[in-house]
Amino acid sequence: MSKQELDNTGPTTNTAQPWRAYEQVMEGESVVTDLASELRRHTGVQEPRDPDQLVSLAIVGAETTEALARQLEAEWTLYTPQQVGVVASALCAQIDAASTGLERLRDVLAVIEQRGETTGTGAARELLLAAADGTRAAKVNDRQLIETLNALPYLGVLPTNAHETIAAVADLLGHAVTLNATHHIEDPERLADRFDEGLGCGCQIKLTDVYGEAWSFHRGDSVWALYRESDGKPTGDGGVVFTNWTELETPDATAHPAHLVAQIRQNIAF
Numbered sequence: 001m002s003k004q005e006l007d008n009t010g011p012t013t014n015t016a017q018p019w020r021a022y023e024q025v026m027e028g029e030s031v032v033t034d035l036a037s038e039l040r041r042h043t044g045v046q047e048p049r050d051p052d053q054l055v056s057l058a059i060v061g062a063e064t065t066e067a068l069a070r071q072l073e074a075e076w077t078l079y080t081p082q083q084v085g086v087v088a089s090a091l092c093a094q095i096d097a098a099s100t101g102l103e104r105l106r107d108v109l110a111v112i113e114q115r116g117e118t119t120g121t122g123a124a125r126e127l128l129l130a131a132a133d134g135t136r137a138a139k140v141n142d143r144q145l146i147e148t149l150n151a152l153p154y155l156g157v158l159p160t161n162a163h164e165t166i167a168a169v170a171d172l173l174g175h176a177v178t179l180n181a182t183h184h185i186e187d188p189e190r191l192a193d194r195f196d197e198g199l200g201c202g203c204q205i206k207l208t209d210v211y212g213e214a215w216s217f218h219r220g221d222s223v224w225a226l227y228r229e230s231d232g233k234p235t236g237d238g239g240v241v242f243t244n245w246t247e248l249e250t251p252d253a254t255a256h257p258a259h260l261v262a263q264i265r266q267n268i269a270f
């Protein structure tokens with residue numbers, strides 16, 4: 001299912017946890033990145049852990065949420081109200097898990113005291129319980145919050161493949177650029193295979209910066225990239241090869257076209 005279809009329908013299953021529903025709907029589109037997969041490999045382990053592993057898991061969890069909060073400051077962090085709903089849902093799940101964790105820490109402390117390995121834990125256990133109650137109270141209306149977010153319309157049009165993306169970028173850039181809209185491959189199935197491999201469709205945007213340098217923008221190996229024509233080395237058979245290029249921060253083949261335009265303008269003036 002395409003991102004656009006998802007945005008129009010919203011998660012359809014398990015409304016209590018839309019972040020899980022989002023993952024199910026986006027199956028096959030690598031919604032969980034390599035970095036997150038590696039982290040998940042550790043969080044999915046069920047066996048008892050030693051204290052060092054648990055402490056590091058807690059630290060990484062806090063760092064992840066702090067990083068999320070930091071990155072939400074950026075204009076292009078999320079594209080749709082439904083993505084906002086998924087992230088809000090995931091944050092509510094974290095609050096829920098955090099309050100359960102704080103409660104269980106109170107029990108852990110009591111067990112340590114029962115072993116005779118500490119004493120006088122009463123005040124600390126009361127504070128842990130108060131912290132657990134406080135965090136739980138913060139998520140009283142999470143269901144209403146998430147349903148309200150998911151019900152908001154998405155009125156934009158997001159691309160569904162790399163060709164639609166580059167065509168929309170060219171449209172936004174207007175007469176300042178030329179779209180060389182010639183696919184190397186026209187067969188829809190072979191083109192879909194290229195998209196699956198992270199490649200583009202063969203279309204290129206040609207533009208000239210304010211210094212007169214000619215540039216090409218197109219999709220390479222799982223990235224969007226800018227190539228300065230003067231960096232190209234002739235291969236002798238009429239082709240040109242590049243050894244350096246500028247990759248945009250956003251690798252998504254179906255990134256918001258205006259997001260890509262903003263990054264192109266960050267890299268070159270034209």
Ligand SMILES: [Zn+2]
Nearest residue numbers: 163201202203
């Ligand atoms: Zn194309």
